[in-house]
Amino acid sequence: MKNQINIKHIKNLNNDVLRGIAFYTQELAILQERLQEIAGDNTAREVQEQVEHFQNQFIIHEKCLTELKQDIHRNDLDIKADLLLSGTMVSESIAAEHSRVHERYLNEEKIFNDLRHEFNRFSAEWL
Incomplete structure (x- = not known):
């Protein structure tokens, strides 16, 4: 019998990631609006x-957030399919895929936050 892992933790993390993606998507829209405001007010080449x-x-x-969201949904579908076979456990391969997607999200979150801080310094100078 293959090793199996309980899905409760995976589903909770997937839901957390989806909420995080929704937050960062909204944050991107706000940052884009501020960027357009800066672009409209400043025509200097450096700006x-x-x-x-x-x-x-x-x-x-x-694009990265969209791909992550799709991958989380795909992982959820794989979990559902595995549950039809086992009842309450998912295979290690599905858990491993979840871990890879979750690591990508954590990396994206760090990079995005660094970019947001860089943008906030820029916008403080030019807004």
Whole structure:
């Protein structure tokens, strides 16, 4: 019999990650609005270069958050399929996939927060 892991912890973490993704998606929208305000008020070349930098970073993070959300939903579907077979446990491979996605989320969260702090310093200078 293959090793199995209880799903309660996995489901709670997946739900936490989905809430985190929703928060960061909203945060991105706010940051993009502030960036547009800065871009409209400042036409200096150095400001426009920074605006472009942040626009690109926001696009990258939005894509990453979307992919993470899809991967969490996919992991949830895999969990449901495994539960149909076992009742209350999921296989180690599904738990390992969950761990990989969760690590990606934690990494994205750290990078996003660093970017947000960088952007806040920029916006404090130009808003």
